[in-house]
Amino acid sequence: MDPIAMRLSRSLIPTLKETPSEAQIVSHRLMLRAGLVRQTASGIYAWLPAGWRVLQNIAQIVREEQDRIGAQEMLMPTIQSADLWRTSGRYDAYGPEMLRLKDRHERELLYGPTNEEMLTDIVRQTIKSYRELPQALYHIQWKFRDEVRPRFGVMRGREFLMKDAYSFDLDYAGAVLSYRKMMLSYMRTFQRLGVKAIPMEADSGPIGGNLSHEFIILAATGESQVWYDAAFEDMDFSGSNFAHTSEADLERFFTQMTTPYAATDEKHDSAAWEQVANKREGRGIEVGHIFYFGNKYSDPMGLKVAGPDGAQVAPHMGSYGIGVSRLVGALIEAFHDEAGIKWPDAVAPFKAAILNLKVGDIACDRISESLYAHFAGNALYDDREDRAGVKFNDADLMGHPWQIVVGPRGAAAGTVELKRRATGEKQELSVEAALARIG
Template structure:
C-alpha cells in the first residue's frame, strides 16, 4: 500500500481516554477507532494484524485435527435454559427479543449451540472423538469496558469444543489443545504461561489460563522461575501420540503456576524460584465432562449398544485481545514493535526525497518486489515525520532511501526490534527481509 492513498490515520498526541500502552498505541498508530463504549472499528492496518493472528490460530487448530465451522452470533434463549445457564450467566449477556417476541441472545460463548448441533448429527461412539472450532465475533456487556480491545464488549474469539466417549479420551483432547496453544503463541512471538485457573461460568474441574506477563495485566499471577527455561514446543511431540501428549503435559504442569483465584500458599512455600507479577489472559481451556451434554440430552450408542453421554471440553483464544497483549509485551517509547509473524506489513519503505529520480526508482522497485508486504511512505513530508510514523507503527524492517545512498545504488536497512542499521544494496535488504 502507498501511504499517501491509505487510511492510516496516525496521531501525534495520545488520546486522553487511553490508559495503557496498547490502547494508546493502537489509537496513535491508526489501527482502530472507537465507535461506542467498548466497541471498535478495525482500520486497514489493524485488520491486517487481526487477519495474520487469525491465520496462525487457524493453521494450528487444523494441525491438531480440529474442524472449522461457523455458528451464528444470535442464539435461542431456549438452548441456554436447557443447560441451566440462561438465568445464571448474569447481566454480561445481551438479551434481546425478535419481532415475534421470541427470547434471543447475542452469544458470549457457544457451548449450548455446539451441543445442540452435535446431538442432531452424531449417533454412535464410532463417530467420536471430534473437535469443532470457529473464529467468530462475540459480545459481553461489560459493566465497565476499558483498556481498549483488552476489555471490550465486542471481540473476536476462537472457540473450540471437543466431544469424547469418556474421561480418558477427553484428557487427550485437552492435552492436544494445550499443545496447539503453545505452538500458536510461539508462532505469534509471545511467551504464554499455562496457569491453573478458575473455571468461572463455563464450569468444570480442570482449567488452564494462558497468561502473557505484562505490568498492565489484570490478573495477579504466581509462577516458578523454571518456566523461563522451558521451551515446550521444542520437543518431538505428536498430536496423535497419547504418550507424547502426556510427556508434554507433564513438562508444562510440573512447575508451579497459578492465577490469584487458584493460588495455593502451601504449594507456593515449596517453590525455590518464586516469581509473581501481572499477566494478561489470552487463552483459556476447560474440561467439564457432561455439564452440557447431560442436561441437554446428548447421547450416543456405545460399543455394547447402551447409551453414553459424551464428555466435553471447550477452548478459547482471544484473537482481538491478542493484538493488545502483543503490543503490551512488545513496545518502546517510540511505538509498537511487531513480531514478524503478525505485523501488518513486513517493511516500510521511506522515500526521504520524493521527486528524486534515483530515490523514486529504488522505492518503486522495492515496493514491486515486496509484492503487497510493504507500506510505501511516498508522502511529501519531512524525514523526521516518516521516521516517527514508521517507529510508531512498528514495522519489523525499514528500508530508508535517501538521495546520497540511492545515487550509489544502496539503501539503509533498519531492524525495528534492535535498532540495528546497515547500508546495503536493495537486493541484500530484500533477502534479509525475506
C-alpha cells in the same frame, strides 16, 4: 489485494501525533495512535486496515495450529435463540453480561457470548455413535459480553473476536487426551506469535468443570498478579513438534507444561510456592482458557451416543478459547517502547515499511518502487510528501519489523538503510543485501 492500498498516501491508516484522551494504557494509546482501530461505542471498535491485517494474521496462526491437531473449522452465528440457552439452564444463570434482544415477532434472542449450547445441539442432532467420536470443532467469531465496565481498549471490550473450540469424547480418558491436544496447540500458537505464554491452573468459572488452565502472557501492565517457576522463562519447546496422535508424547508434554509452579491470584498456594526454587512474580494478561467440563451440557441437553455395548452414554466435553482481538492489545503490551509498537514478525501488519525520504527524486523513487513491487503488498510504502522525521516517527509508531530507508544520500549509490525495529539496529546496505537480510 489492491497494491495501491499499501501506499501510505492512499491508505486509511490515520496515525495520530497526540493521544485521544479516552486511552489510558499503553496498548490502547498505541492502537489508536498507530491507526489500527477506532472506537465506535464503549467497548466496541472498528478495525481499520492495518489493525485488521494484524487481527487476521493472529487468527490465521490460531487457525493453522487448530487444524494441525485435527480440529475442524466451522462458523456459528452471532445471534442465538434464548430457547436454546434455556435447554442448559444458562439463559437465567448468565446474568446481565448477556446482551438480550428481541426480533419483530417479540422472539427472544441473544448475541452469543459463547457457543456451548449451540454446538452441543448440533452434535446431538448429528452424532449418534461412539464410532463418530472424538470430535473437535472450532470457529473464530465475534462475541459479545456486556461488561459492566469496558476498559483497556480491545483487551476488555464488549465485542471481541474469539477462537472457541469444543471437544466431544466418549469418556473421561478421551476428554483428557483432547484437553492435552489443545494445550499442545495453544503452546505452539503462542510460540508462533512470538510471545511467552504460561499455562496456569485456573478456576473454571461460570462455565464449570474441574480441569482448567489459563494462558497468561507476561506483561508489566497485565491485569493480574502471577507467580511462576523460572523454569518457564527458558522452556524448551523443541519437544512440541510431535504427532498429536501420540498419547505418550501428549502426556510427556502436558507434564512438562504443568509441573513447574504457576498460578494467578485465585489459585495461588503459598505453601506450594515456598517449595519453588527459582521464584518469579509478575503481571500477566489472560489470552486463553481451556476447560474440561464433562457432562455439564450433554446431560441437561440430552446429548447421547450409542456406546460399544449399545448403551446410551453422554459424551464428555471441553471448551477452549483464545481471545484473538485481546491478543492484539496483549502483544502490544508485551512489545513496545517509547516510540511505538514493536510487532513480532509473525503478526505485523506489514513485513516492512519503505520510507522514501525524497519523493520526486529519480533515484529514490526508482528504488522505492522496485522494493515496493518486490514485497507484493506485504510492505507499506511511505510515499507521502512529508519530512523525513514524520516518516521515521510514524514507522516507529506503527512498528513494522523492518524499515527500509530510501534517501537521496544513499540512493544515488544504490544503497538503503535497513533498520530493525525490535533492536534499533541500522545498517547501510545495497538493495539486494537488504532484501536478503529481510528474507
